[in-house]
Structures are given as structure tokens and as C-alpha cells.
Amino acid sequence: RMSTISSAINLPTIYALSTPPGQRSAIALIRVTGTQSKYIYHKLTGKEKNPVPRKAMYRNLYMPGSNILLDSTIVLYFKAPHSFTGEDIIELHCHGGRAVTSAILNSIQALNDMENGIDIRYAGPGEFSRRSFQNDKFDLTELESINQLIDSETELQRRCALSSFNGENKVMFQNWRQTLIENMAPLTAIVDFGEEIEIEGMESILNNIKRDVLKLKKEVQSFIERIEKSSILQNGIRISLLGKPNAGKSSLINSLTNNDVSIVSSIPGTTRDSIDAPIDINGYKVIITDTAGLREQSDDIIENLGIERAIEKSKRSDICLFVLEADSSMKIDESLNKLLLSKELQDKKVILVVNKEDLIINKDELRTMIHNLNNEMKNQYPILPISCLNQCGISDLIDLLTKEFKELSDTSDGADPIIMSQRVKDILINDVIFGLNSFIDCLDSDIDIVLATENLNLAIEGIGKITGQVVGIEEVLDVVFANFCVGK
Ligand code: GDP
Known part of the structure; x- marks a missing residue:
């Protein structure tokens, strides 16, 4: 090699x-x-x-x-x-x-x-x-996954890193490269023969190659999509907590962090005691975002029609958690409905919790309340009664959140997510997909075989850079190992 x-x-x-x-x-x-x-x-x-x-x-x-x-x-x-x-x-x-x-x-x-x-x-x-x-001893993807294993903060990150370390992706990359190299051979022959010479069956040769390349392109693309979906696990799922002052937002954070969730060790730039430090919920890294002002209880978004601000908050999060306060006058008023219907919220997961359910002694009354809320809501979102005081409903909330996390990170089908370094992602997009697309363009437009070959080569070299099977490896290695710890 x-x-x-x-x-x-x-x-x-x-x-x-x-x-x-x-x-x-x-x-x-x-x-x-x-x-x-x-x-x-x-x-x-x-x-x-x-x-x-x-x-x-x-x-x-x-x-x-x-x-x-x-x-x-x-x-x-x-x-x-x-x-x-x-x-x-x-x-x-x-x-x-x-x-x-x-x-x-x-x-x-x-x-x-x-x-x-x-x-x-x-x-x-x-x-x-x-x-x-x-x-x-190892290829680059395996070594990068050791780095990811060390960086893992949650159970799921650990599992992904480990499955990559076990060489699953390595085999896939090798197969991709092999497929392209096999298709490269007849192309090189065509180029070498020169274009003057009529090659028998050239069209069907080219069609076969094109079919293989298109199939591979689809595979690479869905792999990239999975990486992108999985990257949320690395960066953390962002939840914004919205609600009137005193609704119990701070209490809810405490409840979430007391129930089988723990503050993930501080990452650079965040501190352990700040509220938007990442927390671990069922193995998922979660960041409760943008909670500044929470403690000061100035977050009167719904009452003051501070919809704009609430929308801003929600825009930057994956899940919006609305905290309402259980009392008989509770309702989903116009401003809340407006917020729930805003276009910024349409691609978000939205959950409503009715906190302080302990204050409603008559549980029939509580059920009626939730039922009425459901009717008032112009958009249907799940509503959960909870109590941060006696922890009632908190585990249901965690279950519901976990279900949403799975969907957000594409882990709902049971398949482990894929964690790849930014380096690999960049190469897949800039070299591999770009090369394959340009290759197909060359064949489709003016059948420029020489240029087509160069583009296919770009894709092959790209995959080589990912695993380390490439000439001029030194510069690739510098990029890979630059962010490793000493002693590893
Ligand atoms: P925030 O302003 O939305 O962050 O609300 P806090 O979490 O500071 O809670 C406001 C008040 O409500 C505090 O006095 C809490 O003790 C109280 N509180 C929070 N959750 C519950 C609950 O589930 N039941 C009851 N009875 N009181 C609660």
C-alpha cells in the first residue's frame, strides 16, 4: 500500500x-x-x-x-x-x-x-x-472513531464511535472505491485508444458505467444524509423552554436533570452551573437553549405578546417545550395560538406541558382542562400534565422527548447513527459527490471522456483520502491528526 x-x-x-x-x-x-x-x-x-x-x-x-x-x-x-x-x-x-x-x-x-x-x-x-x-494497523476512519470515542459524552455517541471503530464504514468505503476503480478501467482504455478509433459497443459500456455510478451516487448521498441527521447527536438537540414567568420552567429543568439525567461534563465555553449546559437525557445530548432571563422571571412572552422573541427563540431549537400553569382559567389564547401556528414552528417538534397538576385536586377537572386545551389549539400538539413538585408525569415527558430525539436523529428504525468527522463529510460532498456529478454531466452533455475520467478520479481519490489509500498522504495525515491528543 x-x-x-x-x-x-x-x-x-x-x-x-x-x-x-x-x-x-x-x-x-x-x-x-x-x-x-x-x-x-x-x-x-x-x-x-x-x-x-x-x-x-x-x-x-x-x-x-x-x-x-x-x-x-x-x-x-x-x-x-x-x-x-x-x-x-x-x-x-x-x-x-x-x-x-x-x-x-x-x-x-x-x-x-x-x-x-x-x-x-x-x-x-x-x-x-x-x-x-x-x-x-488501522485506516483513517477507524482512527478518527477512536478520537470520537474519547470525545463521547453520551451513551449513543459512544455506541456510534465504537461501531465505526469496528470497521463497518471502512468496508463500505473500500467497496465504493473498488466499484469506481473497476469502472475506471474501461474508460482508461477508451481514452488510451484515442477517440478516432471506433470502439465496438462503446455506448453500452458507457451506459453500464453510468448506471453503476448513479447507483453509487445514491448510496453516498443517503450516507451523507444519515451523517447530517446524526450530527445532531454530536452537537446536542436544542430545546427551547417557553412560558410565562412562574409557570415552572426552572423547576422543569431541575426535574429533568434529577430524573436519570445528569449534567454532561462541561464542554468548552459552557459552565456546569449555567442552565444551557448540555444535559444527558436517555443517552441523548440535549441543550436547553437561550434561557437567559429565566431566573429573573422577565420572560413574559405570551402575556406581553412578545411573540417575536418567542419565535426567535424557537427558530434556533429543534424542540419547543411550552410550559403552562394548571389553573381553571388556563386557556390557549390568541397569542399562544398565533405562536403555535407561526411558520417558524411548523418544522419544529412542539410539546405542551401543563405544570403544577398537583394543584388541581379533582383529576376529572384536570382531564377537562386538557381536553379543552386540545380543542382550543388550532394545531394538534401533545399536551402532558406534569408536576415538578411531586415529579408526576416527568417520566412520561422524558419518554415523549426520547421519541422525538429518535426521530430527529434518525435513530427510530433502530439503526445506529453515523458519526463522521467534518473532514470526511467535506470530502464526501466536495470530492466524491462533486466528482460523480461532474462525471455524469460529462457523459450526458458532450461525451468528453477525458474530462469524465478526471472527474471519476476525483471521486476515487476522495474516497482514498477518507480511508488513507492515496498518494500524497502526508497532507491528509496532518489534517486528520491535528486535533488528536498527545499520547494517542
Ligand atoms: P419559572 O419562572 O417559569 O422558571 O418558574 P419557577 O420554576 O421558578 O417556578 C415558579 C414557582 O412555581 C416556584 O415557587 C415553584 O416552586 C412553583 N412550582 C413549580 N413547579 C410546581 C409544581 O409542579 N407544583 C407546584 N405546586 N408548584 C410548582
């Missing part, structure tokens, strides 16, 4: 802390990969015997050339090529914390001795993965 760098001998041995730097922890992991891994093991442990592959070894580490103890560790050795990178790997499971790890890291760096051909340096971002790619 073109991308393979067969002689790893010239590559420096790299090492990195694979666990988060500068943090106090019970254990930290330092990984070393490359030809000098065993050398580093000998120097740090003072042992002359070779390490045993795949066996946990309890070892004291010393500052090289001294008897100054650095730490007591567990060491693992993976012998090339049976390792993640395909090179010799040493893993040092040391105690966590800044002093221990930096003492060991410094000792490793001190072993660098270029004059004697011992080239050791700290790894760059994603450099371990890069080596594993270069040694044919």
Missing part, C-alpha cells in the same frame, strides 16, 4: 503521557513507541533481561545511571508488530501527579543521544495513531 512507511528504523522513538497532564490521579500512563522502547526499559529499570511481551511486570524505575528511585510501576511491553502502533511499545503505569510523571518523562528525554543514533523525543498530537496508520 502506497502510504506505508516500511522502514520504521529512521523514525524517532516517541513517548508521551497518555493520561491528562498536570492532574492529580491514582495512576498515570506513559507510553513509548519505537525502536528504542526496549532500550528505555533497560535504562529505566536497570534490568538487563529483555521485558516479557504482554505480561504485567512490577518494576522500580530509576533515574538512568543512578540508583535514584523515580517510582514503583507496572510495565507492559508489546513487541512489534503486535502493538497498537506496530512498533515496540513500552507502557509505564506509574503513580499519578505532576512530580512523578515529570520525573519519569525527564528521565526518558535525558536518554536522547542523537550522536549515537538514539533519537528520542516527546510525541506530537496523534503521533501514536499516525504510526499505527503508517504501519497498516
Whole structure:
């Protein structure tokens, strides 16, 4: 394979802390990969015997050339090529914390001795993965899915990343590329023969190719659609909470976060205590949006006919959750109906909840209320009675929300969503689909076979860039591994 760098001998041995730097922890992991891994093991442990592959070894580490103890560790050795990178790997499971790890890291760096051909340096971002790619251990989509696995915040994200890591998409990409390459062969022959020569059955050859390409284009397109639908899982499903002050919007957020949902660890730019931090509802990442002013209870959208503002809010969300307050005078008035009928809301999922149902002692009265609301509503949306006070109806609401999440992310048929990097998405659109479309145009318009061939090639190279089977791979690799962590 073109991308393979067969002689790893010239590559420096790299090492990195694979666990988060500068943090106090019970254990930290330092990984070393490359030809000098065993050398580093000998120097740090003072042992002359070779390490045993795949066996946990309890070892004291010393500052090289001294008897100054650095730490007591567990060491693992993976012998090339049976390792993640395909090179010799040493893993040092040391105690966590800044002093221990930096003492060991410094000792490793001190072993660098270029004059004697011992080239050791700290790894760059994603450099371990890069080596594993270069040694044919994984293709780029598999490695990117490891990155996505690490970034996963919810159960569903974890599952998607894992299914991609298991190579499902890899096989599909390979098949696509193979189909195109097979169709490329007769085209190249036609080009090589030159256009003067009459080729027997050329028209039917071209028709067959066109049929294959159109079929593939459809597949690629539906794949892109699924990625786009699934991207909502990555970015979070946005819910806007609308309702009069005191209707119980803040209480509802609390109820949702207390019921088997937890605040997802803070992502950059959001803080844990802010209301629009992402929360996890049944494995879905959810962002309750635009709740500024909520606490100040100034959000008097319905009473003040602040419809414009409410529409603005709703526009930016996937689900609009209206919170009404249960009392006998409750009704869906003109302004609320106007809002519910606005064109901005038509492509949104809308749910109404009647909060504080605990205040209505007579449940027949409650049923009548909901029934009346239904009649007043010019558009039919689900209405759920709930109580944030005693949690009544909250689990029904979560069930209903989950059903909507499934539809929004196209996971309702049970198929796992597809999470692909932006890089892959861009290539699919800009190279693959573009190439296939232009190819078909060339055949349809003036049958310019040379140009058609170039376009088909663009699509083939595009798929190659996705998996890593392409010439000029270095620049592709730079893009892929740029946002990897060091130590991965
Ligand atoms: P917001 O202005 O829409 O955010 O409303 P809040 O969540 O701050 O609630 C306003 C008031 O209603 C508070 O005093 C809550 O304790 C009360 N409240 C919220 N939910 C319920 C409920 O289900 N039942 C009852 N009885 N009171 C509630």
C-alpha cells in the first residue's frame, strides 16, 4: 500500500503521557513507541533481561545511571508488530501527579543521544495513531472513531464511535472505491485508444458505467444524509423552554436533570452551573437553549405578546417545550395560538406541558382542562400534565422527548447513527459527490471522456483520502491528526 512507511528504523522513538497532564490521579500512563522502547526499559529499570511481551511486570524505575528511585510501576511491553502502533511499545503505569510523571518523562528525554543514533523525543498530537496508520494497523476512519470515542459524552455517541471503530464504514468505503476503480478501467482504455478509433459497443459500456455510478451516487448521498441527521447527536438537540414567568420552567429543568439525567461534563465555553449546559437525557445530548432571563422571571412572552422573541427563540431549537400553569382559567389564547401556528414552528417538534397538576385536586377537572386545551389549539400538539413538585408525569415527558430525539436523529428504525468527522463529510460532498456529478454531466452533455475520467478520479481519490489509500498522504495525515491528543 502506497502510504506505508516500511522502514520504521529512521523514525524517532516517541513517548508521551497518555493520561491528562498536570492532574492529580491514582495512576498515570506513559507510553513509548519505537525502536528504542526496549532500550528505555533497560535504562529505566536497570534490568538487563529483555521485558516479557504482554505480561504485567512490577518494576522500580530509576533515574538512568543512578540508583535514584523515580517510582514503583507496572510495565507492559508489546513487541512489534503486535502493538497498537506496530512498533515496540513500552507502557509505564506509574503513580499519578505532576512530580512523578515529570520525573519519569525527564528521565526518558535525558536518554536522547542523537550522536549515537538514539533519537528520542516527546510525541506530537496523534503521533501514536499516525504510526499505527503508517504501519497498516488501522485506516483513517477507524482512527478518527477512536478520537470520537474519547470525545463521547453520551451513551449513543459512544455506541456510534465504537461501531465505526469496528470497521463497518471502512468496508463500505473500500467497496465504493473498488466499484469506481473497476469502472475506471474501461474508460482508461477508451481514452488510451484515442477517440478516432471506433470502439465496438462503446455506448453500452458507457451506459453500464453510468448506471453503476448513479447507483453509487445514491448510496453516498443517503450516507451523507444519515451523517447530517446524526450530527445532531454530536452537537446536542436544542430545546427551547417557553412560558410565562412562574409557570415552572426552572423547576422543569431541575426535574429533568434529577430524573436519570445528569449534567454532561462541561464542554468548552459552557459552565456546569449555567442552565444551557448540555444535559444527558436517555443517552441523548440535549441543550436547553437561550434561557437567559429565566431566573429573573422577565420572560413574559405570551402575556406581553412578545411573540417575536418567542419565535426567535424557537427558530434556533429543534424542540419547543411550552410550559403552562394548571389553573381553571388556563386557556390557549390568541397569542399562544398565533405562536403555535407561526411558520417558524411548523418544522419544529412542539410539546405542551401543563405544570403544577398537583394543584388541581379533582383529576376529572384536570382531564377537562386538557381536553379543552386540545380543542382550543388550532394545531394538534401533545399536551402532558406534569408536576415538578411531586415529579408526576416527568417520566412520561422524558419518554415523549426520547421519541422525538429518535426521530430527529434518525435513530427510530433502530439503526445506529453515523458519526463522521467534518473532514470526511467535506470530502464526501466536495470530492466524491462533486466528482460523480461532474462525471455524469460529462457523459450526458458532450461525451468528453477525458474530462469524465478526471472527474471519476476525483471521486476515487476522495474516497482514498477518507480511508488513507492515496498518494500524497502526508497532507491528509496532518489534517486528520491535528486535533488528536498527545499520547494517542
Ligand atoms: P419559572 O419562572 O417559569 O422558571 O418558574 P419557577 O420554576 O421558578 O417556578 C415558579 C414557582 O412555581 C416556584 O415557587 C415553584 O416552586 C412553583 N412550582 C413549580 N413547579 C410546581 C409544581 O409542579 N407544583 C407546584 N405546586 N408548584 C410548582
